[in-house]
Amino acid sequence: MSAAVTAYLLLGSNLGxxxxxxxxxxxxxxASAGEIVAASALYETAAWGREDQPAFLNxxxxxxxALPAQELLALCLATEQRAGRQRLERWGSxxxxxxxxxxGHEIIDAPALTVPHPRLAERRxxxxxxxxxxxxxxxxxxGLSVAELLENCPDPLPVHRLEM
Known part of the structure; x- marks a missing residue:
């Protein structure tokens, strides 16, 4: 295992x-990847890329x-599979x-993983x-903060915080 880093993940679902x-x-x-040290509220968001589908929760x-990035990716994909994820079409439900x-602060450009996420700055x-x-x-x-990226984000789709 490598030294511990903070990875930021985005969870999303628009089925079930x-x-x-x-x-x-x-x-x-x-249970499998590390300690969740912070979690945002849930947000309901319009589908991005293919807008003719149900809204997402994100x-x-x-x-x-302490997992290397590739091992973390494998656990993320396994978590998706256990939830019944099927990859039938790009940006589908x-x-x-x-x-x-x-x-962390890493820049990764591998065949199966690009970090930072390549379209992060475009997705509200x-x-x-x-x-x-x-x-x-x-x-x-x-070289911009996440807050600055959000301030300059060109994506006009609505994002609504769920009050629970």
């Missing part, structure tokens, strides 16, 4: 019992982990999506929950 799927994903990630997590947005649905728990965190490529 969305809140329960996110809760189960949080439990599984905490949540950002700060996960303290899904029971669960777990994306690695940031992994990711930036709003991420800013809640890590607004001061710097994007290691762009």
């Amino acid at each position: 019992d969305r809140a329960a799927l996110l809760a189960t994903a949080r439990e599984q990630l905490a 949540q950002a997590l700060a996960l303290r982990t 899904r029971t669960l999506d777990v994306d690695i947005l940031l992994y 649905f990711a930036l709003v929950p991420l800013a809640e728990i890590g607004g001061a965190v710097l994007h290691p490529v762009l």
Whole structure:
């Protein structure tokens, strides 16, 4: 294992019992990948990329982990599979999506993993929950904080915090 880093993940679901799927994903990630040190509220967001589908619930997590990024990705994908995720079409509906947005300050460009997430600065649905728990965190490529990325985000789609 490597030294512990804070990875920022985004959970999303737009099929089934969305809140329960996110809760189960949080439990599984905490049990297998590390300690969740912060979790945003749940946000309902319009579908991005293909807007003709149900709205998503999204949540950002700060996960303290000693796993290398590729192993963390494998656990994220396994968590998606346990939730019944099927990859039928790009940006299609899904029971669960777990994306690695940031992994410490690392820049990773591997065939199966690009960190920071390559479209993070363009996606309000990711930036709003991420800013809640890590607004001061710097994007290691762009050199801007998450709060600054959100302020400059071109995505017009609505993101609504759920009051629970």
